[in-house]
Amino acid sequence: MNRDADADAHDPIEDRLARLGTRLPDAAKPVGSYLPVVISGNIAFVSGQIPTESGQVKFKGKVGREVSIESGQQAAKLCTINALAQLKSALGTLEKIERFVKITGFVNCDPSFTDQAKVMNGASDFLVQIFGENGRHARSSVGVSSLPLDSSVEVEFIVKIRDKTAAL
Numbered sequence: 001m002n003r004d005a006d007a008d009a010h011d012p013i014e015d016r017l018a019r020l021g022t023r024l025p026d027a028a029k030p031v032g033s034y035l036p037v038v039i040s041g042n043i044a045f046v047s048g049q050i051p052t053e054s055g056q057v058k059f060k061g062k063v064g065r066e067v068s069i070e071s072g073q074q075a076a077k078l079c080t081i082n083a084l085a086q087l088k089s090a091l092g093t094l095e096k097i098e099r100f101v102k103i104t105g106f107v108n109c110d111p112s113f114t115d116q117a118k119v120m121n122g123a124s125d126f127l128v129q130i131f132g133e134n135g136r137h138a139r140s141s142v143g144v145s146s147l148p149l150d151s152s153v154e155v156e157f158i159v160k161i162r163d164k165t166a167a168l
Contacts, residue, residue: 013094016130022081025090028052028065031148037090042098044159046086050076050107050151059152064113065116067152073122076105079155087159098160100127106154108147116141123155126144 016026030036030047038045051059051074059075061067067075080103088094105120107113120141126134147154 010092011095013130014117016085018080020129024081024085024098025053025087027085028055028082036086039090043101044090044157044161045089046083046157046159047126048104048154049082049086050154051075052082052150053078057151058147059073060150061108061151061152062113062117063107063119065110069115069118072107072119074088074149075153076120076122076155077126077130079105079153080126083155083157087157091161096162097131097134098162099134100131101128101158101160102138102140103158104140104142104156106142106147107143108145108150108152109143111143111145113143113161116143119153120155 013025015150027036028049036047049058058078059067059071063069063075064074084094087097101121103123105116105123107116107119111117118140124135124137124139127137129135151161
């Protein structure tokens with residue numbers, strides 16, 4: 001077994017995900033002219049991820065109209081799973097994540113909808129379940145009139161990476 005495969009076999013974060021019944025998908029390829037993750041120093045910026053599963057948008061439409069708040073929370077969690085897949089692809093292991101600095105959530109909704117924060121709790125609560133205190137973060141929850149592919153939610157991360165000399 002190679003070193004990376006061995007690391008995955010003993011990855012406590014991957015173990016926590018598995019205990020919650022979650023398996024990270026392969027990181028999706030960008031559909032536009034951007035990078036899914038950019039690393040600058042010890043900060044990783046993850047481009048906005050939408051709630052896709054097997055290449056299809058799972059939650060489409062406006063939250064509060066076609067999509068319930070509860071389904072919006074599931075969409076935010078799925079966006080988070082996809083963003084974690086991007087981080088794993090870029091870093092090799094989720095164990096290199098020191099902490100989540102900030103997440104930004106965009107919620108496709110009507111102008112009268114005001115529960116964006118409740119929707120984004122689906123992402124925030126999931127990160128705390130997986131990473132504990134290191135999953136707590138600053139956050140913005142923004143209502144928007146549309147998102148790519150009629151997605152109901154989009155989530156982006158700013159993450160602090162462990163010092164390269166620190167033991168994993």
